[in-house]
Amino acid sequence: xxxxxxxxxxxxxxxxxxxxxxxxxxxxxxxxxxxxxxxxxxxxxxxxxxxxxxxxxxxxxxxxxxxxxxxxxxxxxxxxxxxxxxxxxxxxxxxxxxxxxxxxxxxxxxxxxxxxxxxxxxxxxxxxxxxxxxxxxxxxxxxxxxxxxxxxxxxxxxxxxxxxxxxxxxxxxxxxxxxxxxxxxxxxxxxxxxxxxxxxxxxxxxxxxxxxxxxxxxxxxxxxxxxxxxxxxxxxxxxxxxxxxxxxxxxxxxxxxxxxxxxxxxxxxxxxxxxxxxxxxxxxxxxxxxxxxxxxxxxxxxxxxxxxxxxxxxxxxxxxxxxxxxxxxxxxxxxxxxxxxxxxxxxxxxxxxxxxxxxxxxxxxxxxxxxxxxxxxxxxxxx
Amino acid sequence: xxxxxxxxxxxxxxxxxxxxxxxxxxxxxxxxxxxxxxxxxxxxxxxxxxxx
Numbered sequence: 464x465x466x467x468x469x470x471x472x473x474x475x476x477x478x479x480x481x482x483x484x485x486x487x488x489x490x491x492x493x494x495x496x497x498x499x500x501x502x503x504x505x506x507x508x509x510x511x512x513x514x515x516x517x518x519x520x521x522x523x524x525x526x527x528x529x530x531x532x533x534x535x536x537x538x539x540x541x542x543x544x545x546x547x548x549x550x551x552x553x554x555x556x557x558x559x560x561x562x563x564x565x566x567x568x569x570x571x572x573x574x575x576x577x578x579x580x581x582x583x584x585x586x587x588x589x590x591x592x593x594x595x596x597x598x599x600x601x602x603x604x605x606x607x608x609x610x611x612x613x614x615x616x617x618x619x620x621x622x623x624x625x626x627x628x629x630x631x632x633x634x635x636x637x638x639x640x641x642x643x644x645x646x647x648x649x650x651x652x653x654x655x656x657x658x659x660x661x662x663x664x665x666x667x668x669x670x671x672x673x674x675x676x677x678x679x680x681x682x683x684x685x686x687x688x689x690x691x692x693x694x695x696x697x698x699x700x701x702x703x704x705x706x707x708x709x710x711x712x713x714x715x716x717x718x719x720x721x722x723x724x725x726x727x728x729x730x731x732x733x734x735x736x737x738x739x740x741x742x743x744x745x746x747x748x749x750x751x752x753x754x755x756x757x758x759x760x761x762x763x764x765x766x767x768x769x770x771x772x773x774x775x776x777x778x779x780x781x782x783x784x785x786x787x788x789x790x791x792x793x794x795x796x797x798x799x800x801x802x803x804x805x806x807x808x809x810x811x812x813x814x815x816x817x818x819x820x821x822x823x824x825x826x827x828x829x830x831x832x833x834x835x836x837x838x839x840x841x842x843x844x845x846x
Numbered sequence: 847x848x849x850x851x852x853x854x855x856x857x858x859x860x861x862x863x864x865x866x867x868x869x870x871x872x873x874x875x876x877x878x879x880x881x882x883x884x885x886x887x888x889x890x891x892x893x894x895x896x897x898x
Contacts (some may be wrong), residue, residue, distance in 0.1 A: 508876060748880065749873040752878075752880060805891055
């Protein structure tokens with residue numbers, strides 16, 4: 464480690480999480496009861512596999528909160544300050560995941576990567592998602608872990624996201640008809656070694672370019688963020704191996720919204736999206752039997768636990784009302800965008816690129832454009 | 847003060863947990879976890895079919 468530090472490219476950074484004075488024992492008890500009951504439900508129905516994914520969701524919530532691992536804030540820094548380091552870390556995360564996703568997926572060893580059509584809906588959805596991400600100040604995973612940590616803004620962004628993803632589910636089949644091609648997997652027709660090497664090389668090259676740009680402009684790489692990146696990629700790989708798919712966040716929100724709509728008497732099951740076998744099954748069975756939904760519960764609880772232990776749960780006052788409106792609108796846009804674009808930063812950007820799917824690269828490009836528009840819109844909401 | 851961020855959060859956490867539990871208890875018993883991409887015809891993580 465000292466050897467690396469002597470290269471003068473690296474530095475330790477103080478974690479910016481605001482720790483309180485004492486642990487929140489009341490909240491810890493409440494969370495303990497909720498976790499025990501959900502664990503019981505999950506253990507009875509889906510056994511160790513369900514429990515593992517539930518707790519992996521919790522660990523991801525804690526890790527994201529501890530390292531303040533944001534996609535929205537990283538992209539904001541890139542666009543407004545020219546700080547290329549955060550996107551560099553994101554590509555390192557993707558690169559580590561790709562080292563496992565690509566060979567396992569290619570050889571058909573039980574788990575399969577994340578692939579999606581190249582479509583007009585992908586372009587529109589990722590652009591809309593990028594705008595929403597900057598208005599809400601958080602992406603799919605960001606909304607979850609900051610909601611769990613007690614962010615007042617996310618009280619508005621999360622319901623917006625859920626409503627938006629239901630709207631997105633209704634319009635996705637229509638927009639898919641505007642034009643779509645089957646998924647394109649980079650290097651899929653070549654041998655295993657070329658397929659893996661080509662994709663991983665591309666990903667680590669992009670990371671290296673971003674890091675070189677940062678170092679040339681006098682910035683140092685954060686040891687903390689690199690450790691966080693390594694830890695989160697390890698957890699993502701475990702999710703991939705246990706669940707059979709890369710980690711995704713937003714389908715869980717769509718399921719929650721679909722079920723709430725049904726509870727409210729809205730016949731959402733008649734919509735074309737909910738007639739497809741996967742969504743139809745998710746709507747019928749328990750919210751704890753869908754991987755994405757189950758992990759979302761875990762992530763919220765994990766982040767809440769961490770916030771309770773560090774006495775940082777909901778310790779900030781209400782933001783101005785215009786910022787809350789921005790969070791709600793941002794959540795709505797992210798919900799619609801995530802459905803149209805087949806996922807968020809986690810399910811499309813990280814999972815797509817690390818699986819060698821072209822849709823992940825296109826998602827990143829158009830979401831970055833959307834982020835730029837979102838950042839230009841922020842002053843209208845007072846931030 | 848009921849309308850502090852902390853109290854609203856606690857209410858929402860409880861609501862999410864209660865709704866989730868209610869849904870679980872009223873849903874058919876299942877022994878396996880599912881993801882929409884597991885289903886046949888799925889061409890995307892959300893279960894969308896292939897365009898061609």
